[in-house]
Amino acid sequence: MLTSFLIIFVLLVKKAIPSPASPLCSSEPPTPATTPSKSCQIAWATEIHLLNSRYPNITLPESWYNMVLRTPDTEVVTQIQFDDIPANASECQLELYLPETDMMTAHGPNPVIDIRQVSREPSAPATYETFVGHNTSENDTFGSLNLSPPQVxxxxxGGNRISINRTPCNKTLTFQVSFATPGEESPNYWGFVNVNPPYNPFQGWRITHSC
Structure with missing residues (x-):
């Protein structure tokens, strides 16, 4: 099974080159976002980590590969951090620029993704033990995505850009992305390379603000 995921990863990386590091809650499903005003500012993800239940106490190397996996006995969560949001920013909105179908892999019996907002310092340890899905006091869902083929x-x-939810702006904003439930007959899996401009095609997570 792990060999299959590695093959998928290699194929996706060949199609897109990840950028180097640079760059309230609602139960309603996300909707295609309207085209932002030209005055809107965009902050792209500055750090992405995979939180792996097989290595619960280890901060794995930074990765520009967005991978979410859940089976009855294994889970991989993606943590996305934005650390370049201006102090005067307002109306921060988390968005996903959805990759083209041939540049991402999504499958499983229950392909529903939950996004949670968490409070983390820049470059703080990112381990599976810090996943807030374990902590009911922080377990509020910020947004959800249904990755079934009809929903995609x-x-x-409405375009490849999906609005997840709005949040008060802060210099650092951090989110954790996981499957809502485990796959039983087969794994729930979602994977793609997060690509920031000036690389193309740009795809993945970003914050739109100050519109």
Whole structure:
């Protein structure tokens, strides 16, 4: 099974080159975002870590590969951090620039993703033990995504950009992305390379603010 995921990873990386590091809650499903005003500012993810249940106390090397996996006995969570948001920013909105179908892999019996906002210092340890899905006091869902093929097609009808939810701006904003439930017959899996401009095609997580 792990060999299959590694093969998928290699194929995806060949199609897109990840950028180097640079760059309230609602139960309603996310919707395709409207085109932002030209005055809107965009902050792209500055740090991405994979939190792996097989290595619960280890901060794995930074990765620009967005991978979410859940089976009855294994879970991989993606943590995304933005650390370049201006002090005068307002109306911060988390968005996903959805990759083209041939540049991401999504499958499983229950392909529903939960996004949670967490408070983390820049470059703080990112281990599976810090995943807030374990802590009911921080377990509020910031947004959800249904990655079933029909729903993905609906998202793409309004363009590849999906609005997740809004949050008060802060210099550092951090989110954790995980599957809502484990796959039983087969794994729930979602993977793609997060690509920031000036590389193309740009895809992945970003914050739109100050519109």
């Amino acid at each position: 097609r609906d998202y793409k009808k």
